Amino acid sequence: MAEGRHVVLGVTGGVAAYKAVYLARRLIDRGATVRVVMTESALEFVGSATFGAITGTDPVTSFFGGEDVSPHTTLGRWADVIVIAPATASTISKLAAGQSSDVLVATVLASRARVVIAPAMHTEMLDQPAVQKNIETLRAYGYEIVDPEDGPLAGGDEGPGRLADPEVIADAVREAFPRLDMAGLRVIVTAGGTREPIDPVRYIGNRSSGKMGASIAEVAVERGAEVVLVTTTTQTPVGSIEIVQVETADEMAEAVWSRAGAADVAVLAAAVADFRPDQVHRTKIRRTAGVPEIRLVPTPDILKGVSEMTSRPFLVGFAAETGSLDTASEKATAKDVDLLVANDIAKEGSGFGSDTNEVRFVFRDGSTRDLPLMSKRDVATQIWDTVMTLRAES
Numbered sequence: 001m002a003e004g005r006h007v008v009l010g011v012t013g014g015v016a017a018y019k020a021v022y023l024a025r026r027l028i029d030r031g032a033t034v035r036v037v038m039t040e041s042a043l044e045f046v047g048s049a050t051f052g053a054i055t056g057t058d059p060v061t062s063f064f065g066g067e068d069v070s071p072h073t074t075l076g077r078w079a080d081v082i083v084i085a086p087a088t089a090s091t092i093s094k095l096a097a098g099q100s101s102d103v104l105v106a107t108v109l110a111s112r113a114r115v116v117i118a119p120a121m122h123t124e125m126l127d128q129p130a131v132q133k134n135i136e137t138l139r140a141y142g143y144e145i146v147d148p149e150d151g152p153l154a155g156g157d158e159g160p161g162r163l164a165d166p167e168v169i170a171d172a173v174r175e176a177f178p179r180l181d182m183a184g185l186r187v188i189v190t191a192g193g194t195r196e197p198i199d200p201v202r203y204i205g206n207r208s209s210g211k212m213g214a215s216i217a218e219v220a221v222e223r224g225a226e227v228v229l230v231t232t233t234t235q236t237p238v239g240s241i242e243i244v245q246v247e248t249a250d251e252m253a254e255a256v257w258s259r260a261g262a263a264d265v266a267v268l269a270a271a272v273a274d275f276r277p278d279q280v281h282r283t284k285i286r287r288t289a290g291v292p293e294i295r296l297v298p299t300p301d302i303l304k305g306v307s308e309m310t311s312r313p314f315l316v317g318f319a320a321e322t323g324s325l326d327t328a329s330e331k332a333t334a335k336d337v338d339l340l341v342a343n344d345i346a347k348e349g350s351g352f353g354s355d356t357n358e359v360r361f362v363f364r365d366g367s368t369r370d371l372p373l374m375s376k377r378d379v380a381t382q383i384w385d386t387v388m389t390l391r392a393e394s
């Protein structure tokens with residue numbers, strides 16, 4: 001069912017807009033909380049008060065004039081699924097082009113939620129190559145299309161183009177809800193590169209952007225987990241994630257070790273400095289003082305610390321390698337992790353700061369699985385799919 005799920009219902013200007021009222025009702029009956037966004041022409045067909053009365057909230061009909069200064073981003077983040085029913089040729093075209101001139105299309109563009117589109121229009125319009133091409137473009141982008149039915153149309157016409165039955169659309173919305181297979185799971189993730197201060201101005205750091213860790217946290221929270229992200233960066237992942245901001249390896253160690261005992265899974269994706277200056281100068285080191293000698297001392301191995309805990313979480317480590325991943329298996333054993341995610345940071349598309357990554361999974365028994373180059377979000381999904389399978393097997 002749709003218990004507790006957030007649905008944004010987009011209504012555009014077609015005769016079938018009246019059926020969207022019934023769809024809103026059915027979604028609410030199934031347990032969803034529904035917020036409605038209407039285009040200007042939708043308002044010509046159905047009054048906003050009807051949706052207001054059914055959903056308990058006034059529909060959003062414009063970017064401006066309401067209490068929220070940015071309704072499209074608020075709703076875009078709030079939505080688990082966005083459904084547009086009926087969707088006119090005009091709205092479908094704007095979506096295919098990424099053209100955000102109205103508040104409904106802007107809401108879709110400002111969202112990561114799955115989108116369900118239920119087109120409705122006259123047969124001649126539906127048959128137009130331009131319209132068909134736009135529908136296919138949306139399908140290729142991952143939108144769920146609920147095909148229109150054959151039947152009576154406005155003005156006494158008949159043929160394909162009639163809005164699908166609201167029950168069929170409600171079923172498509174249910175299918176589109178994100179999986180909540182991680183509900184109840186407590187997860188801790190680390191991200192970013194640590195900075196080890198030399199003096200108030202300088203530090204020893206690395207090029208890690210924190211994007212991989214942020215994606216891992218984001219996907220986990222979307223799938224229902226309770227997530228703590230210990231990070232050195234200001235990347236703000238979407239979703240209700242507890243963020244613990246740290247800078248140095250010592251601070252990260254303290255943040256992780258004090259929380260990992262209560263976690264079910266720890267994914268340590270941060271690039272932690274292995275060494276830090278043995279002392280931090282209180283004032284800026286002057287050039288006139290000559291070339292300084294900076295003695296380095298080891299930082300705590302955060303991963304090792306977690307692996308040695310008496311009630312340790314399921315532990316995922318990362319291995320940043322350059323040139324070859326062949327040493328990753330040894331690292332997996334040495335670090336005693338349940339899963340090691342190795343990547344060659346010198347390889348094109350896999351480095352720090354990139355939006356993509358090409359990784360190898362190394363399992364406890366030494367076996368490996370190479371994944372192709374993909375977005376860091378997709379890598380995050382693969383990691384969680386694998387963690388969930390391994391946990392279920394153990």
Ligand code: CTP
Nearest residue numbers: 268269270272274300301302303317318319320
């Ligand atoms: N790691 C850690 N604490 C450190 C260094 C690394 O917890 N002081 C963690 C990283 O977050 C990562 C894993 O250990 O999950 C492997 O990090 P990596 O830098 O690849 O390996 P190192 O152990 O530092 O070994 P080397 O630098 O020699 O490759």
